[in-house]
Amino acid sequence: MKIFNTFFIGCVLSLNLSNSQAEPLEPVMSEAQKPAETMNALDPYENYNRAVFDFNMKFHNAIGEPVTMAYLDYVPSPAQTGIKNFFSNLTTPLDALNSFLQGKGEEGLSGIMRFAINSTFGLGGLLDIATPAGLPKKEEDFGQTLYVWGVWDEASFLMIPFFGPYTTRSFIGDFADNGVDPIYTMTDTDMNRTAIYFGDVFIKYTVITPLIDEVRQQPDPYIFMRESYLQYRTNLIYDGNPPQADLDDFDFE
Numbered sequence: 685m686k687i688f689n690t691f692f693i694g695c696v697l698s699l700n701l702s703n704s705q706a707e708p709l710e711p712v713m714s715e716a717q718k719p720a721e722t723m724n725a726l727d728p729y730e731n732y733n734r735a736v737f738d739f740n741m742k743f744h745n746a747i748g749e750p751v752t753m754a755y756l757d758y759v760p761s762p763a764q765t766g767i768k769n770f771f772s773n774l775t776t777p778l779d780a781l782n783s784f785l786q787g788k789g790e791e792g793l794s795g796i797m798r799f800a801i802n803s804t805f806g807l808g809g810l811l812d813i814a815t816p817a818g819l820p821k822k823e824e825d826f827g828q829t830l831y832v833w834g835v836w837d838e839a840s841f842l843m844i845p846f847f848g849p850y851t852t853r854s855f856i857g858d859f860a861d862n863g864v865d866p867i868y869t870m871t872d873t874d875m876n877r878t879a880i881y882f883g884d885v886f887i888k889y890t891v892i893t894p895l896i897d898e899v900r901q902q903p904d905p906y907i908f909m910r911e912s913y914l915q916y917r918t919n920l921i922y923d924g925n926p927p928q929a930d931l932d933d934f935d936f937e
Contacts, residue, residue, distance in 0.1 A: 725838075725840075726840065726841055726910075726914065727840065727841045727910060728840050729840065729841070729842060729843075732843070733841065733842065733843040733906070733910075734843075734906050736843035736844065736845050737843050737905075737906050737909065739845060740843070740845065740846065740848060741905070743846070744893075744896065748889060748893065749893055749896065752886070752889055752890045752893040753893065753894075755886075755890055756890055756893070756894070764890070766810040766811070767810075767883075767887055768887050768890075768891070769802070769806070769809055769810055769811060769812045770808065770809040770810050771809075771880075771883055771884045771887045771888075772809070772812075772821060773799060773802045773803060773806070773808075773809030773812075774809065774867045774880065774884065775823075775867075775884070776795050776798055776799040776802075776821065777795070777796075777799055777865075777866040777867055778824075778825070778861055778864075778865045778866065778867070779795045779821070779822055779823055779824045779825075780792045780793075780794075780795030780796050780799070780824075781824075781864065781866070782824035782825055782826060782828065782829050782861075783795055783822065783824050785826075785829045785832075786824065786828065786829050786832040787832070788824075791822055791824075794819050794822070795822060797814070797819055798814040798819040798820075798821065801813050801814045801817065801819065802814050822923070823920060824920075825854065825857055825858070825861055825920075826857035826858070826860040826861045827851070827853050827854030827855075827856070827857030827858065827917075828857070828920055828921050829857065830853055830856070830857055831853065831921050832921075836852075836853045836856075839851035839852045839853035839854070840852050841910055841913075841914060842855055849909060849910070849913040851914070851917060854917060867880070868880065868881075
């Protein structure tokens, strides 16, 4: 179930983590080094985006951080790891589906095998047995699939209230992911779907929350968030190995 970045994560996705696995990324280059016309093309809605970013950070400071820090302080670490693994496992079928759609057949098969192993031998996904066995998680989504298909070569940066940073392509891609997610669509009741939704939201947010201070300490937190997120999306598209030419041209996803 690859759901929206969600209203919790929107407060802090300057350090958007891939299903709580990725590390925060340094900006590709400083704002001063980028031509103004390039930044205008990447962020044509900057005034709006800054206002939404400020709102999301205020929500984080008032509600998100106190709740998640209580969870991190009082829930035993082994339990946190198991819960995180469980929700990460639920997103694996959608990762595999998008891998197939992008023509990555071997990666798609690995995703299916990963889900099967962790769901059976890993106690329903509470234990990550697959990664040590050579089947690491590969995050794929329909936003990346659209890029691979060449459907949407350019995408602008976009902040959504509560939901956080996107590109216009990844935002549309999330709608498609939500509609075809095998786990989410096969869940039998609205109550169970809601539990899955908010559980996934909360666990991702608990991973990101301790890193928020890095955002706050930047001279311009919004710029740091934007550049980090765009680089994060570029790395996802190219499976962590973007060609240097793409970075030089600022062709972020």
